[in-house]
Structure formats: structure tokens, C-alpha cells
Amino acid sequence: MFNHEIDVYLAHHVPLVRFMGIHLKCFDTQGLTLAAPLAPNINDKGTAFAGALAAIVTLSGWAVTYLTLRERHEKANLVIADSSIKYLRPVQEEIIAVCALPDEESVERFLATYQKRGKASWELEAIIQAGAATAVTFRGRYAAYRPV
Amino acid sequence: MFNHEIDVYLAHHVPLVRFMGIHLKCFDTQGLTLAAPLAPNINDKGTAFAGALAAIVTLSGWAVTYLTLRERHEKANLVIADSSIKYLRPVQEEIIAVCALPDEESVERFLATYQKRGKASWELEAIIQAGAATAVTFRGRYAAYRPV
Numbered sequence: 001m002f003n004h005e006i007d008v009y010l011a012h013h014v015p016l017v018r019f020m021g022i023h024l025k026c027f028d029t030q031g032l033t034l035a036a037p038l039a040p041n042i043n044d045k046g047t048a049f050a051g052a053l054a055a056i057v058t059l060s061g062w063a064v065t066y067l068t069l070r071e072r073h074e075k076a077n078l079v080i081a082d083s084s085i086k087y088l089r090p091v092q093e094e095i096i097a098v099c100a101l102p103d104e105e106s107v108e109r110f111l112a113t114y115q116k117r118g119k120a121s122w123e124l125e126a127i128i129q130a131g132a133a134t135a136v137t138f139r140g141r142y143a144a145y146r147p148v
Numbered sequence: 149m150f151n152h153e154i155d156v157y158l159a160h161h162v163p164l165v166r167f168m169g170i171h172l173k174c175f176d177t178q179g180l181t182l183a184a185p186l187a188p189n190i191n192d193k194g195t196a197f198a199g200a201l202a203a204i205v206t207l208s209g210w211a212v213t214y215l216t217l218r219e220r221h222e223k224a225n226l227v228i229a230d231s232s233i234k235y236l237r238p239v240q241e242e243i244i245a246v247c248a249l250p251d252e253e254s255v256e257r258f259l260a261t262y263q264k265r266g267k268a269s270w271e272l273e274a275i276i277q278a279g280a281a282t283a284v285t286f287r288g289r290y291a292a293y294r295p296v
Contacts, residue, residue: 013192016200019167044161050228051206052164055199062198080198084232 006063022056024063031100032064038093047090053128054085057138060099061124065142068101072111076144081121083140091128091135099126099138118146154211170204172211179248180212186241195238201276202233205286208247209272213290216249220259224292229269231288239276239283247274247286266294 006024010017021040025033034056041052062078069076101107102122114120121143128136154172158165168188173181182204189200210226217224249255250270262268269291276284 009192013190014197015188015190016164016168016197019188020164040163040167042161042163044157045225049162049164049203050210051203054202054206054231055197058199058202077193079238080235082232082234083202084230086230087228090227 006067010059016055017059020052020055022059025096027063027067029101029104031098032060032067034060034063034097034099036095038091038095041095045090047092048095050087053087053091053095053136056095056097057085057099057126057128057136058083058140060097060126061138061140061142064099064101064124065122065144068107068110069114069144074111074114074144075147076114077147079143079145081141081143083138086137087135088137089130089133089135091130093131096129097126097136098129099124114144114146120144154215158207164203165207168200168203170207173244175211175215177249177252179246180208180215182208182211182245182247184243186239186243189243193238195240196243198235201235201239201243201284204243204245205233205247205274205276205284206231206288208245208274209286209288209290212247212249212272213270213292216255216258217262217292222259222262222292223295224262225295227291227293229289229291231286234285235283236285237278237281237283239278241279244277245274245284246277247272262292262294268292 022036025035043049110122123141126138127134170184173183191197258270271289274286275282
């Protein structure tokens with residue numbers, strides 16, 4: 001249910017997500033997986049454009065934050081505060097970005113802070129896979145603000 | 149001349165650059181400016197999608213490295229090794245990414261290392277402007293390898 005909802009929402013509101021073909025593969029207690037075909041995201045060397053990798057992995061943390069709040073029926077304005085990315089090897093196939101969901105205690109603390117103060121932030125980690133290896137590692141800090 | 153060349157090259161080889169409408173505004177001894185219209189890069193809040201900002205600013209450092217080598221008639225395979233990005237405020241108009249060219253000594257050292265060893269890396273800094281203010285700061289490390 002969440003899958004369909006967030007795909008439709010993003011494809012409707014964010015033209016770049018639609019063009020890149022990004023879609024949600026799964027979201028569970030482990031985390032969230034976004035996928036995108038290589039073709040629209042290719043570079044001059046026939047591998048994934050670094051800018052596309054940065055975009056999808058940045059979105060993966062946004063989506064974890066969005067869906068975590070959504071599961072508790074919380075609406076929020078979300079922003080990314082900062083991120084760091086390491087590019088370890090090229091991606092030559094479908095782009096798979098996996099953002100880990102923090103442990104249950106961290107999730108509860110994030111939600112409690114948001115509910116109490118109307119704002120909260122947390123740090124998320126994600127990777128992009130290249131076959132069995134890791135192509136990209138990502139760390140990003142996301143903040144949620146209660147809409148005014 | 150460089151402007152036209154790199155725009156045509158990127159638009160031909162990187163579909164995402166074409167879709168985002170990224171084009172080179174200028175490249176001189178100060179640095180390089182890329183621009184892109186807001187429309188294809190918009191998010192659900194009517195401001196620039198963080199993933200689009202990450203993509204264009206990542207490309208700005210690639211372009212500085214590419215053109216610096218190109219001016220000396222050097223061809224190289226370029227990769228980004230790592231980056232960090234801070235998102236300071238939303239971008240609500242045309243996206244303007246400015247990557248500074250390092251001082252002359254650093255440029256000469258980078259080129260000399262590349263010519264001697266067939267590989268070299270350097271760190272570049274870029275910003276995205278939001279009117280008179282800075283919306284995004286970026287630091288990225290790029291490596292050049294002589295094609296085999």
C-alpha cells in the first residue's frame with residue numbers, strides 16, 4: 001500500500017523522479033529499497049551518472065523519514081540538512097539504493113521528539129549496490145518540521 | 149567554444165543532464181558556472197529537489213576537472229571519489245552552481261602530477277546560489293586517470 005502511494009506521489013510531484021524511473025521496491029523493519037533502471041541514468045562511460053547516484057541515495061533517506069512518520073499518521077515538512085557520499089565503484093546495472101531503518105529505540109526517540117516539539121532530526125545511512133559489492137556509501141541528516 | 153562543446157557532449161551522453169536542462173554559463177580563471185531551470189528539477193514543495201541540487205553541484209566539479217585537463221589537451225577518465233554537501237536553504241528559482249577553480253599553483257600541481265603519473269586527484273569546492281545567499285555548499289574529491 002505504501003509502495004504505491006509514495007511512487008504515485010513522487011512521480012506526480014517530482015519530474016526528475018519520474019524521468020529517472022525511481023520506484024520503491026520495499027519498506028520494512030530493515031529499511032527501504034529504491035530502484036531505478038540504468039538507461040535514463042547513464043553517463044558518458046556507460047555506467048550510472050554520479051549525479052543520478054547522489055539523487056537516488058539522497059531520496060532514499062527522505063523516503064525512510066517520510067514513511068516512518070506516515071506510519072504514525074504524522075505529516076511533516078522534510079528537509080535534508082547535510083550528507084556525505086563515497087563513490088567506491090561504478091554501477092553498471094539497475095541502480096539499487098538501500099537505506100537502513102535505525103533501530104527501534106532510535107525510531108521511537110525520533111517520533112517522540114517530533115510529536116513533543118514539532119521538529120526532529122536524525123542521521124541515516126544508505127548504500128548503493130553493484131551486484132554483490134557496495135558501489136556507494138551515504139550518510140545523510142534529515143529534519144522534519146510540523147507544517148504551520 | 150568550450151561552452152558549446154561540453155554542453156553538446158553532456159546532452160548527448162548523459163540523458164539526465166539533458167532532462168535537467170543543465171548548461172554551462174561560464175568557465176574562466178575564477179571557476180565554472182552551471183545553470184538549470186527550476187521546472188524539470190522541482191520537488192513536491194515547489195522548490196528545487198535536493199537530488200537535483202546534488203546532481204548539478206556534483207557535475208560542476210566534474211566539469212571543472214574536465215575543462216582544466218581539456219585546456220592542456222589532456223584526455224582522462226574522471227571519477228568522483230567522495231563528496232559532502234550542506235543544504236542551507238531552499239532554491240526557488242533557476243539553479244546556479246558555481247565551482248571555484250583552485251589557485252594557479254594547485255592547478256599546475258594537479259596537471260603536473262597527471263602528466264607524470266597518469267593519475268591525479270584534487271578537492272574542489274562549489275556552491276549553489278539562492279538569490280544573493282548561498283543555498284548549498286559542496287566539497288568533492290575528483291580523480292583523473294589516463295585512459296588505457
